[in-house]
Amino acid sequence: xxxxxxxxxxxxxxxxxxxxxxxxxxxxxxxxxxxxxxxxxxxxxxxxxxxxxxxxxxxxxxxxxxxxxxxxxxxxxxxxxxxxxxxxxxxxxxxxxxxxxxxxxxxxxxxxxxxxxxxxxxxxxxxxxxxxxxxxxxxxxxxxxxxxxxxxxxxxxxxxxxxxxxxxxxxxxxxxxxxxxxxxxxxxxxxxxxxxxxxxxxxxxxxxxxxxxxxxxxxxxxx
Numbered sequence: 001x002x003x004x005x006x007x008x009x010x011x012x013x014x015x016x017x018x019x020x021x022x023x024x025x026x027x028x029x030x031x032x033x034x035x036x037x038x039x040x041x042x043x044x045x046x047x048x049x050x051x052x053x054x055x056x057x058x059x060x061x062x063x064x065x066x067x068x069x070x071x072x073x074x075x076x077x078x079x080x081x082x083x084x085x086x087x088x089x090x091x092x093x094x095x096x097x098x099x100x101x102x103x104x105x106x107x108x109x110x111x112x113x114x115x116x117x118x119x120x121x122x123x124x125x126x127x128x129x130x131x132x133x134x135x136x137x138x139x140x141x142x143x144x145x146x147x148x149x150x151x152x153x154x155x156x157x158x159x160x161x162x163x164x165x166x167x168x169x170x171x172x173x174x175x176x177x178x179x180x181x182x183x184x185x186x187x188x189x190x191x192x193x194x195x196x197x198x199x200x201x202x203x204x205x206x207x208x209x210x211x212x213x214x215x216x217x218x219x220x221x222x223x
Contacts, residue, residue, distance in 0.1 A: 001115065002026040002044070006036040006059065007051040007077065016049060019104040023112070033057030033065075040066045047115060049107070052078040052085065063092050071154075073114050077102070086194050093153035097191070117182050129164055131223070134206045136164055143202075150202045155180075159195050163210065163220035172217040 003025050005013045010031070017027045028043070030036040034057045036050065048066070052059040063074055075096040076089045089097050095114045098107060129136045133146040141157055143150040152160065162180050163171065177192055196218060200207035211219045 001046045002028065003111070004028050004030060004036060004039060004043075004045040004048045006030045006033065006048060006054070006062070008032055008054045009051075012051075012077075015104055016107065019108050020111070023108050025111075033059060033062030036062050037065050040070055040072070044070075045072055047073045047075065047111060049075050049077060049111070052076055052080070052089075060088060060092060063089075063094060067093060075107070075110060075114060083190070083194065086190065087198065090153060090155070090191075090194055090198060093155070095155070113182055131164075131167075131209065132206065134203065134209070136161070145202070145204050145206065152199070152202055155195060156199050156202065160199055163218070167220040168222040170213055170216055170219050174217075176217060 001024075003020055005016050005020070005027055006029070007013050007016075008031050013029045013031075017029065020027045028039065028045070030039055032054045033050075036048070037057075040048075048063075050059040050063060054062075059076060059078075063076070066072065066074075074094045075098060076094050077098050077100060078085055079100045086097050095117075096110050098110065127138045129138070135142075135144045137143070138161060143152060143157070143160065159176070159180050162176070173192055181191070196210060200210055203209065209221050211221055213219055
């Protein structure tokens with residue numbers, strides 16, 4: 001497994017590379033977003049650890065450009081933990097978001113969790129579910145809202161598909177995080193809430209199909 005570590009601080013790159021080596025990963029480094037884009041054009045990586053605030057080109061812009069041609073998993077690093085930054089990152093389809101300062105050991109655990117999730121074979125079902133003007137095609141991984149295709153991130157697809165397969169059932173936060181992100185997910189409830197908010201935005205007039213169950217979690221309504 002090869003990781004690309006992108007950060008303008010050499011000491012942080014060296015620290016991550018050191019712990020990655022302990023875990024058996026190969027690593028390459030880039031000091032800014034532009035360099036990361038060029039390296040991704042020439043090489044294949046299993047995962048990218050990308051800082052947000054960098055000179056020349058920020059991490060969000062770099063991920064947006066890289067993702068045009070490569071669905072490589074991305075973990076973002078940021079000194080800021082504001083909800084806006086998290087939402088922006090998840091809208092780009094990143095897999096995890098880590099706030100600095102961070103534990104290198106925990107970061108490696110997150111890397112392992114993302115790679116394991118990416119390696120699992122998704123169960124395919126020849127099934128199309130229609131709820132009013134909302135159409136969900138599980139096999140093609142397509143969602144249309146009143147005839148217009150929604151542009152969901154990979155994790156938004158996973159979350160929506162899971163909730164629709166279990167529509168009408170009260171789903172606790174713990175179960176959603178465990179079944180959608182994996183039992184070894186190291187994030188928090190804010191990650192789930194952020195994805196629910198983004199998903200409701202994508203569903204437009206059908207946003208109210210996702211009901212908040214105070215103190216419990218969420219439910220996708222049957223009708």
